[in-house]
Amino acid sequence: MDHRKIFFGLVSGVTLCKLEDIDDGSAKELSYSAGDEIYNIFLQRKGDDVFAYNNACPHTGAPLNMELGQFMEKSGTYLMCHTHGALFQLDDGFCVAGPCNGASLEKFDIMIKSGNIIIV
Numbered sequence: 659m660d661h662r663k664i665f666f667g668l669v670s671g672v673t674l675c676k677l678e679d680i681d682d683g684s685a686k687e688l689s690y691s692a693g694d695e696i697y698n699i700f701l702q703r704k705g706d707d708v709f710a711y712n713n714a715c716p717h718t719g720a721p722l723n724m725e726l727g728q729f730m731e732k733s734g735t736y737l738m739c740h741t742h743g744a745l746f747q748l749d750d751g752f753c754v755a756g757p758c759n760g761a762s763l764e765k766f767d768i769m770i771k772s773g774n775i776i777i778v
């Protein structure tokens with residue numbers, strides 16, 4: 659069962675989780691509320707780097723993943739939307755292949771400080 663944590667807004671200085679909470683090559687999914695809406699984001703880890711994106715494909719707005727925490731394609735190079743196979747660069751969310759080619763995922767600025775992943 660998915661017990662994802664819900665934050666009230668995403669404001670600067672909020673600690674989302676610890677780096678050690680995310681296995682290398684996997685992602686942690688979180689949610690936040692803004693007004694009456696709930697938005698889902700994910701934190702994709704690669705080594706000591708983490709990238710945060712809204713979990714909504716620019717093609718249709720569908721979530722990118724089908725399995726919890728699994729956003730990368732097989733080679734581990736690109737994020738992939740499982741609905742129609744769009745591929746996105748990990749570091750900036752730019753779509754390099756698929757129906758939303760040239761569009762980008764919505765990225766969130768984060769930093770890692772003392773092992774904590776924090777909204778900038």
Ligand code: FES
Nearest residue numbers: 715717739742744
């Ligand atoms: S919904 Fe993501 S590529 Fe179509």
